[in-house]
Amino acid sequence: MAAKPDLQLLFVRRSPTADPIHHDLSSTISGGLMKTLKNQQGTVIVFATLMIVLLLVMVGLGLDTGQLTYVRNQGQAAVDSAALAAVTGLPFRNDDQVKSRARGFNSKNTYAGSATNTIGNDDVSYVQYDFATNTITNYAGDVNTANGVRVALESTSSISTPMFLTPLFNLMGIPTAKNQNVSVSAVSVITTKPAVPIALWTGVCNGSTQVNDVKIMMQHPDQSDSGENACWTTFFDCSSGAPDIKAGFETAGSCSGNSINGTIEIGSLICQNRGQVNTVLGTANDFFLTDNPGRWWIIPVIAGGSNCDPQNPTKITDFAKIYPKSIVKSGNPKYIVADIVCNQTLTSLDTSMCFNHRLVREKAKNM
Structure with missing residues (x-):
């Protein structure tokens, strides 16, 4: 009779711990999970996209900053030229004269939007400038007292320029x-x-007190007069002779000539000349009493006292204004009768036909 199979042994052989199917399934699941965690395909594309966007933003910042600088430089040149032109009208103390000169460059301006956003009357104002401290003391000056003009394109008149790439910030949620x-x-x-x-x-002066009816007497060529108190001056041109002095009066009217090409201020060395020539005094008479009567004139003050040497320039020590009343051209000595006030500055605009003008910084506005 055949022996019966051992059921216990059969059960052991079918034990789950020895089941190859279960073991393979576990390995497949765990291996797939690790492969999924280690899979980096596609991350380079995301990183590259972010870098491209960042690069575009950086390039945009550079281009738009350059555009702003370019527009600012163009606009600055426009207001610079307008201010320099406008201030030349200030001696007339006429608002229309000043502002029309400021507008005179509109047709030549090429800043962004210049065709529609031109310099107008509202863009021009008057300032008071302190030359001692180099600061603007009043931004709301009056045309009758101001010594400076301000031209500005700001607020509603500011220059609007488009931004090209900076608006990409909007894609990142940053309003631009x-x-x-x-x-x-x-x-x-x-x-x-x-x-x-x-x-x-300088001996003629009495501080800032007006001295009336002074006889301004040029030193005689042979220095024989005892009452001389002035010299002729050709400023920076040390040529000597009556024609040079007469040319000086022409220069005082036209404001052009080598003799005044330079800075005329306290400490400047100027050339002098002697003489009481009738023709020179006649030219002075025409200039003061015929062509430009009834006004004050600014002149330099020098130490003087002994010599008007044409070849020995002398320092300016002060400025005075004179009001010529008459000129005595006959007899000996000859002289100019005038009222005199010394201790003058160069800020009064009614004592000459010639002027200096320049641009200054706006420290209060960091400009």
Whole structure:
């Protein structure tokens, strides 16, 4: 009789711990999970996309910053030229004269939007400038007292320029305007430039007190007079002779000539000349009493006292204003009768036909 199979042994052989199917399934699941965790396909594309966007933003910042700088430079040149032109009208003390000169460059301006956003009357204002401290003391000056003009394209008149790539910030959720406003301004100031060819000796002065009916007597060529108190001056041209002095009066009227090409201020060395020539005094008479009567004139003051040497330039020590009343051209000595006030500055715009003007910084506005 055949033996029966051992059921216990059969059960052991079918034990799950020895089941190859279960073991393979576990290995497949765990291996797939690890492969999924280690799979980096596609991350380079995401990283590259972010880098491209960042690069575009950086390039956009550079381009738009360059555009803003370019527009600002163009606008600054426009207001600079307008301010320099406008201040030349200030001696007339006429608002229309000043503002029309500021507008005179509109047709030549090429800043962004210049065709529609031109410099107008509202963009021009008057300032008071302190030359001692180099600061603007009043931004709301009056045309009758101001010594400077400000031209500004700001606020509602600012220059609007488009931004090209910076608006990409909007894609990142950062609100960015498509246009930026650029504000520019310029201030030009003006001072009087002495040009009348007379240099007064300091002994005539009485501080800032007006001295009336002074006989301004040029030193005689042989220095024989005892009452001389002035020299002729040809400023920076040490040529000597009556024609040079007469040319000085022409220069005082036209404000052009080598003799006044330079800075005329306290400490400047100027050339002098002697003489009481009738023709020179006749030219002075025409200039003071016929062509330009009834006004004050600024002239330099020198130490003087002994000599008007044409070849020995002398320092300016002060400025005085004179009001010529008459000129005595006959007899000996000859002289000019005038009222005199010394201790003058070059800020009064009614004592000369010649002027200096320049641009100044706006420290209060960091301009």
